[in-house]
Amino acid sequence: MAAPAAAAASAAAAEPTEAYVAPPVHLFSADKLRTFTKRVFEHFGCPEEDAASAADVLAAADLRGIDSHGVARLHAYFELLEAKVINPKPDVRIIHETPSTATVDGDNGLGLVVGPKANRIAMDKAKAVGSGWVAVQNTNHYGIAGYYPLEAIKEDMIGMAMTNTTKLVTPTFGIERMLGTNPIAVGVPCGKNPPVVIDLATSAVAFGKVEIANRTRKPMPEGWCIDKEGAPTTVPKEMMEGGALLPLGSDRERSSHKGYCLSAWVDIMTAVLSGANWGPFAPPFTLRSGVNATEKRVGKGIGHFFGAWRVDGFRPADEFKAQMDDWVDTFRATKAEPGKKVLIPGDPEREALEERSRTGVPLTEAVVVDLEDISRVTGVPFDRALFAVDEA
Amino acid sequence: MAAPAAAAASAAAAEPTEAYVAPPVHLFSADKLRTFTKRVFEHFGCPEEDAASAADVLAAADLRGIDSHGVARLHAYFELLEAKVINPKPDVRIIHETPSTATVDGDNGLGLVVGPKANRIAMDKAKAVGSGWVAVQNTNHYGIAGYYPLEAIKEDMIGMAMTNTTKLVTPTFGIERMLGTNPIAVGVPCGKNPPVVIDLATSAVAFGKVEIANRTRKPMPEGWCIDKEGAPTTVPKEMMEGGALLPLGSDRERSSHKGYCLSAWVDIMTAVLSGANWGPFAPPFTLRSGVNATEKRVGKGIGHFFGAWRVDGFRPADEFKAQMDDWVDTFRATKAEPGKKVLIPGDPEREALEERSRTGVPLTEAVVVDLEDISRVTGVPFDRALFAVDEA
Numbered sequence: 001m002a003a004p005a006a007a008a009a010s011a012a013a014a015e016p017t018e019a020y021v022a023p024p025v026h027l028f029s030a031d032k033l034r035t036f037t038k039r040v041f042e043h044f045g046c047p048e049e050d051a052a053s054a055a056d057v058l059a060a061a062d063l064r065g066i067d068s069h070g071v072a073r074l075h076a077y078f079e080l081l082e083a084k085v086i087n088p089k090p091d092v093r094i095i096h097e098t099p100s101t102a103t104v105d106g107d108n109g110l111g112l113v114v115g116p117k118a119n120r121i122a123m124d125k126a127k128a129v130g131s132g133w134v135a136v137q138n139t140n141h142y143g144i145a146g147y148y149p150l151e152a153i154k155e156d157m158i159g160m161a162m163t164n165t166t167k168l169v170t171p172t173f174g175i176e177r178m179l180g181t182n183p184i185a186v187g188v189p190c191g192k193n194p195p196v197v198i199d200l201a202t203s204a205v206a207f208g209k210v211e212i213a214n215r216t217r218k219p220m221p222e223g224w225c226i227d228k229e230g231a232p233t234t235v236p237k238e239m240m241e242g243g244a245l246l247p248l249g250s251d252r253e254r255s256s257h258k259g260y261c262l263s264a265w266v267d268i269m270t271a272v273l274s275g276a277n278w279g280p281f282a283p284p285f286t287l288r289s290g291v292n293a294t295e296k297r298v299g300k301g302i303g304h305f306f307g308a309w310r311v312d313g314f315r316p317a318d319e320f321k322a323q324m325d326d327w328v329d330t331f332r333a334t335k336a337e338p339g340k341k342v343l344i345p346g347d348p349e350r351e352a353l354e355e356r357s358r359t360g361v362p363l364t365e366a367v368v369v370d371l372e373d374i375s376r377v378t379g380v381p382f383d384r385a386l387f388a389v390d391e392a
Numbered sequence: 393m394a395a396p397a398a399a400a401a402s403a404a405a406a407e408p409t410e411a412y413v414a415p416p417v418h419l420f421s422a423d424k425l426r427t428f429t430k431r432v433f434e435h436f437g438c439p440e441e442d443a444a445s446a447a448d449v450l451a452a453a454d455l456r457g458i459d460s461h462g463v464a465r466l467h468a469y470f471e472l473l474e475a476k477v478i479n480p481k482p483d484v485r486i487i488h489e490t491p492s493t494a495t496v497d498g499d500n501g502l503g504l505v506v507g508p509k510a511n512r513i514a515m516d517k518a519k520a521v522g523s524g525w526v527a528v529q530n531t532n533h534y535g536i537a538g539y540y541p542l543e544a545i546k547e548d549m550i551g552m553a554m555t556n557t558t559k560l561v562t563p564t565f566g567i568e569r570m571l572g573t574n575p576i577a578v579g580v581p582c583g584k585n586p587p588v589v590i591d592l593a594t595s596a597v598a599f600g601k602v603e604i605a606n607r608t609r610k611p612m613p614e615g616w617c618i619d620k621e622g623a624p625t626t627v628p629k630e631m632m633e634g635g636a637l638l639p640l641g642s643d644r645e646r647s648s649h650k651g652y653c654l655s656a657w658v659d660i661m662t663a664v665l666s667g668a669n670w671g672p673f674a675p676p677f678t679l680r681s682g683v684n685a686t687e688k689r690v691g692k693g694i695g696h697f698f699g700a701w702r703v704d705g706f707r708p709a710d711e712f713k714a715q716m717d718d719w720v721d722t723f724r725a726t727k728a729e730p731g732k733k734v735l736i737p738g739d740p741e742r743e744a745l746e747e748r749s750r751t752g753v754p755l756t757e758a759v760v761v762d763l764e765d766i767s768r769v770t771g772v773p774f775d776r777a778l779f780a781v782d783e784a
Binding site: 101158178200250258261272298313319324335337341 | 488489490491492493494495521522523525527550562563564565566567568578580588590592594596613615616622640641642645646647649650651652653654656657659660661664665666667670671672690691701702703705706707711712715716718719722723726727728729732733734735737
C-alpha cells in the first residue's frame, strides 16, 4: 500500500537531512501509531500513564521528521522488554537533592519513561527556585533530546536536555570509539514566532547519516568518519565495522577538539555527575549489539541531564518573548547564499511536524514489517490497511 | 632585549595553536605585568579591589597561553577608559532575582570587573540552593571565558561562562556577520588530576587565528571563512575586509548548523535573557572599530551568562572527583594516531601556565610598545629592562 508518489515526495522534502531519495514509504496516522506503541508498552506491564508518555516521545520523533528515533526503534525497545533487560515498572526516585538540583535513579526503566519524569522534576524545581537540574543514573535511551525542552517551553522556561549514548565517536587525535554521539538540546520560548529548538549530536554527524549513506550506497563526505585503523574514510561500511565517527569540527584544523570538548561535557554531566556508566563504558542500546558487551562498569545504566531556567527568573516573560520574536525575525532576514535562506533552529523539525500532522508519518516497508512482528508476538493489533492514512 | 632563542622556542611550543613561528618575544614577569595592569586601571579611578580583579583576569590569559586576551588587549581597554566610554566605577547590581537566578546590570563597567562579581553571585546562589545562574546586561568584554569556571572549581563546583561578542560569524547559508565568536567555557573539578577546563569559541576558529595567518602571510585552511561576497576564502584579508567567520563545523555537509545553533544559544542566554544587545547589534569591542557603529540598539551593552552547579548538589564531591580522575586517565589512554596523544580539555592551557610561571610571559615588540604608550599617558611606570624576566 504505497503512498501516492506526490505525498511521499513531499514527506521526503520535509526531512531535515541532505538530499536523499527515500525508498517507497507508507503513510500512517500518527495517532494510531501512538496508540499501538502505548499498547505494546502496556503489554509488558508498563503502567498506562508511563506507556502513554513513552509513546508520546516516540511519536514526537516521527512527527518531527527524526525517523531514526521514532517507531523505527520500537522493535529494539520491544526486544529489551521481551528479554527482561529493561524494567517495565521502574520506581523512579530522587536519591540526592538540593532546592535546585537532584540526582534521580531511573531503576533501569525505559529512558522514554524515566526521561519525562526526571525532566518534570527539573521543571518543578525551576518553578520553586528559578532553575532546576536533574542528573539521572540507571536509565536507558530516551528518544529525541529535543522532546524535553519542548515541555519546558510550554511553561515559559528555557529547557535543556543531554544524554550519553553508546560509544561511536573518537576524541581528536584518537582512533577508537570512546564517546557517544552525546546530544545537547535546548529550547527557547518565543511570542508570536514558533520556539527556537536546538537538538544536535556533538559528533560531526549522527550515526543515522552513516546508515543512510550505507543503505543508499553513497560515499560519505570527508570529515565524518575514520576506519578501524584510524584512517579517514568515506565508505560507510568502514566506519560501521570498527571505525568511528569524528567529533563536530571533523579534524583538528577545523577545530574537532571543540566537538570533543562538548561531547566530553555531556558525558560528564549525564554520567559522571549522576553515577551512570560514562565514556566507553556506556552500555549498548540494542540487544543485538550485546547489552552486556562493555568491558567494565563504572556506574549504573546510561545517564541523562535535564535543566530548566524559568524565563521570569531573569526578566518578565512577555518582554523576553517579544525580544525573541525580534531575534527570530532578524536572523531569518540574514543575507543568504543565492537560492538559500538562513533557518532558525527548529525550522526543519517544525516544517516536518506541520506536514506530517496533515499527511501522516512515512514508514519504510522494513519498519512496517518490524511492527507486524511486534504485533504477532504481543497480540496488540496492527493492521496496515487500517493504519495507513491513505486508506482512512 | 630579546629573550634567549631557546626560551622563546619553548614558550612558543607551549602555545595551544597550530604550528606558527612566533616573532621574537620578550619574556616578562607575570607578577610585574599584573601590578602594572592594576595600576593602569586604578589610574582611571577603578577601586583597588576591582583593578586587582581585572588585572587577574588578563594575567590568567597571558599565563594560560591565550595571548590575544591578555595584556595585548590592555591598550584597547585603556583607550575606552581614556575616552570615558566605559565606567571605571560601576555600581554592579542585581535587578531581578529568584533563589537560583539573577539578572545583573553591569553599569557599563569593564567586563573584567563586572564578570568576576556576577560569577561570584552565581557561585553564592549555588552555595545556597545547589545551582546559580546570572545573566548580565550593560557590560563589556570580560577576557577569557575560561577564567570564570576556574573560580567555581576552587569551591568544588562545575562552573560555566558565556559571553556574546561583536559580530564576526555568519549563520549557515548566510553571507553576512550576525553573531560573535560567542564562547562557552565549562570547568569540572577532579581529585588528583588537574581540572577539566573547556573554553571554546563557537565559530570554526577564533578571530585570532585569522589575524595570525594574516600576520604570517599564510593561507588559511578551507572551512574557516567566507569573503564579503559570501564565497569561501583562504585569504585572511578577504575575511577581515567585510567577510565572515564560519560556525564550528565549517559547512552544511560537516554540520555548521550545529555551530550556528551553539552560537545562537550563547547569544540568547547572554544577551536576550539579560536585556543586552544581541546578535548583530552587540557593540564593537575597540574604540578604533567604532563603539557606536551598530545600526540599532536592542538592549544595554553586551551580555554575559554565568553558572555554577555544586557537585555535592548531585553526589558527594569526593566520590565525583574520584570518578573524574578515572575519566581523565581513561581518556588520556585512548589509542591515538601515530605520534599523537589524546588531550584532556584544558591540557594546552595548563602546560602553558606551568611553563610561563617559570619562564615568564612572552610579549611581542608591538605589545611592549603599546604598554610603553600606556605608561607615557598614565604615568604608571613601565620599564622593559626591569620587567623582563631575563634581566631579573
